[in-house]
C-alpha cells in the first residue's frame with residue numbers, strides 16, 4: 409500500500425518511521441511519503457491560510473495549495489496508470505476531521521484494502537470546503553473523525569488512522585492470528601491478559617488460565633469480553649448480532 413500524507417508539520421509524522429509501521433516501510437510492505445503543503449504555496453511567505461468568508465474566529469486553509477499538492481500526488485499515483493479508467497479505481501483521500509464519519513475498526517479494515525491512500529491533515533479552522541468537492545474527480549473522498557473532541561489539527565488523528573489501517577495490510581503484523589483476538593476485531597472489547605509471575609503482590613492470575621483446559625479458557629475469555637463490553641461499552645453491544653455475544657457451543 410502507498411500512503412501519502414500532506415501536512416504543514418511534516419516532522420509530526422516522524423512517528424511513522426518507528427516500530428511496526430517503520431519496519432513495514434523498510435521492508436517495502438508500506439510506501440509512506442510525507443509532503444509539506446507549503447511547498448505548494450508560491451507567494452513570498454508560502455501562505456496556506458486566510459480569513460474565513462462570513463467572518464468568525466481563526467483562519468481557513470486556502471484551496472489552491474491543496475489542489476496543487478493533490479494533483480501532483482494523483483499524477484504520481486500507482487493508480488494513475490488506470491487514468492484511462494479501465495478499472496476506474498481512484499486513490500482514497502482520507503481527511504481526518506471532527507465533522508467526519510466515526511473512525512472504527514470496520515473503517516480501518518475497509519481502507520486497508522486501498523491501493524493508494526492520501527491523508528490530508530487540516531489545521532486552523534479547517535480546509536476550504538471546495539477542495540473536497542473538487543477532489544471527487546481524482547479521489548474517493550472520505551472525511552473521517554477519530555472522536556468527538558478537539559485537536560489542533562489532523563496530524564495526531566492521521567498517525568492513529570495510518571497505524572490502524574497500515575497494521576492490517578498483509579505481512580505488516582508478523583502473526584496475523586494476533587489481529588483476530590484484539591478489541592473491536594469481533595465487535596467486543598478484548599479479554600484481560602496476564603503473564604508471569606502467577607502470584608504478584610497478593611494478586612493471583614485467574615485459576616482457569618493455569619488449568620491447561622483450552623476449551624474452558626476460550627469460554628472464560630469470551631465471557632470476560634462480553635462482561636467488559638457490557639460494563640464499559642454497552643453501545644457496542646447494540647451493534648452486534650446475538651451470535652457474537654452468545655457463547656458458541
Ligand SMILES: Nc1c(O)cccc1[N+](=O)[O-]
Pocket residue numbers: 504505506552553554555556557558559560561562565
Ligand atoms: N477531532 C479532530 C480535530 O479536532 C481536528 C482534526 C481531526 C480530528 N479527528 O479526526 O477527530
